[in-house]
Amino acid sequence: MRQAADLSCSPSIDAQQALARAETLCQQRGARLTDLRRRVLEIIWSSATPLGAYTILDVLRDDGRQGAPPTVYRALDFLLAQGLIHRLASLNVFTGCRRPGSHHSGQFLICRDCGRVSELSNPVIDELLRAETDARGFEVLARIVEILGRCPDCLKEPTRHG
Amino acid sequence: MRQAADLSCSPSIDAQQALARAETLCQQRGARLTDLRRRVLEIIWSSATPLGAYTILDVLRDDGRQGAPPTVYRALDFLLAQGLIHRLASLNVFTGCRRPGSHHSGQFLICRDCGRVSELSNPVIDELLRAETDARGFEVLARIVEILGRCPDCLKEPTRHG
DNA sequence: ATAACAAATGTTATTCTATAACATAACATC
DNA sequence: GATGTTATGTTATAGAATAACATTTGTTAT
Incomplete structure (x- = not known):
């Protein structure tokens, strides 16, 4: 379903x-x-x-x-x-x-329990990733940064998963 | 196919x-x-x-x-x-x-053309991500960092995609 | 206006990814 | 060797995405 x-x-x-x-x-x-x-x-x-x-x-x-x-x-x-x-x-x-308008890739915190998502935008992380790829001569087309876990709200509740 | x-x-x-x-x-x-x-x-x-x-x-x-x-x-x-x-x-x-053995999440450079993958392991990126999640009180269960692009070898060849 | 072209949507079918549910087999422990 | 657990076999289905072609809508030029 x-x-x-x-x-x-x-x-x-x-x-x-x-x-x-x-x-x-x-x-x-x-x-x-x-x-x-x-x-x-x-x-x-x-x-x-x-x-x-x-x-x-x-x-x-x-x-x-x-x-x-x-x-x-x-x-x-x-x-x-x-x-x-x-x-x-x-x-x-x-x-x-x-x-919208900046065409950025985004960095996401995804809560496993409630499903809500926060969008980060840490330029230092982007910078570090770019440094890594530059150093390797790798041309970046898209960046995927997704953190799966539990958000503060859901952490307050009794654990539902283990 | x-x-x-x-x-x-x-x-x-x-x-x-x-x-x-x-x-x-x-x-x-x-x-x-x-x-x-x-x-x-x-x-x-x-x-x-x-x-x-x-x-x-x-x-x-x-x-x-x-x-x-x-x-x-x-x-x-x-x-x-x-x-x-x-x-x-x-x-x-x-x-x-x-x-293997460290159960890390890994950071990956994926070449769109040849499909090969390099596995990075930049502790500073991990550290920054942890700082972000800590600051938000977000418990991390899994990290996904994947960079899609073109590797140095494929960049040398005449462009196959535009 | 309308013909001609391009862009968007409708439609049918199929491919690819993943899991549910249940049956059987292999293994371990006593 | 009976019992419980873990792993695998098997069938069916759910879920995600695209191919291919038809139709409609929108735009442009004449």
């Missing part, structure tokens, strides 16, 4: 701001933030935790839209290309980017 | 050493490095590039073994638990660990 979407009833302030920024950025770039793409971004931002592609697809279908996997993957590809969302490789899920 | 396994005919020196170390470690720990598990480790070490689970399964079947996905995933789970291999989340592949 697929995870529940955990969506709030209406777009949060965060989501509204993110959509507004996305509009602006796309307009500046001449990129077309279509209805579908905007809705997918909204779905992602409306969730407290990152969503898988098929969960997003379920929500689209609840909307009454027709849709198949390529529908959502193409929208996700667009949003990724525009730096509006991130993909978390360790979980195959997608989350809204808190700093 | 699944990627070719790119296996040398006989176990390389590296593979032989890795297998010997694995034997020792498992014996020390009372972990059972069974025939199947040893063979999977050998298959992984015999490849110049990381292998997917289904590629490993193909090799097992070429061996004449019976097998299904759980066969190989269970062996992989064991090898992961023993710190004898790493999983690269960005590619869904598995590669031999160069420093």
Whole structure:
């Protein structure tokens, strides 16, 4: 069974701001933030935790839209290309980017218990990684930094896992 | 079509050493490095590039073994638990660990062109990540650091991708 | 306007990755 | 050798992603 979407009833302030920024950025770039793409971004931002592609697809279908996997993957590809969302490789899920426009790779803290994600941005880590790759003559195309663990909130609760 | 396994005919020196170390470690720990598990480790070490689970399964079947996905995933789970291999989340592949016994997370440079992987181990990066997580009261369970790009060898060749 | 082209979406099918659930076999301990 | 545990065999299915082609929508030039 697929995870529940955990969506709030209406777009949060965060989501509204993110959509507004996305509009602006796309307009500046001449990129077309279509209805579908905007809705997918909204779905992602409306969730407290990152969503898988098929969960997003379920929500689209609840909307009454027709849709198949390529529908959502193409929208996700667009949003990724525009730096509006991130993909978390360790979980195959997608989350809204808190700093769109910079096309950064991001560093993520992922809570195993509640699923929430914080996005770090430690330039020193980026710098060190670049030093390592430079020293090796390795050309960087993408950086993946994901820390899986338990967030402070979940640490307070009685352990649920061992 | 699944990627070719790119296996040398006989176990390389590296593979032989890795297998010997694995034997020792498992014996020390009372972990059972069974025939199947040893063979999977050998298959992984015999490849110049990381292998997917289904590629490993193909090799097992070429061996004449019976097998299904759980066969190989269970062996992989064991090898992961023993710190004898790493999983690269960005590619869904598995590669031999160069420093077994320490149960480290590892940092990887993955060449998009040739598929080869180098394993870094920069303690300063680990340290910085720990500082970040400590500052947030976040308990770390696993670290994923994967850099996708092009290795020096492939950079010398005429670009194959754009 | 409309023809021609490009971009986006619809649609069907398939490939790849991973696990659930249950059966059997091998091993250890007493 | 009976019992419990660990490992493996087996079947089926869930989950993630893309290929290939059809249709629609949007844009541009005439």
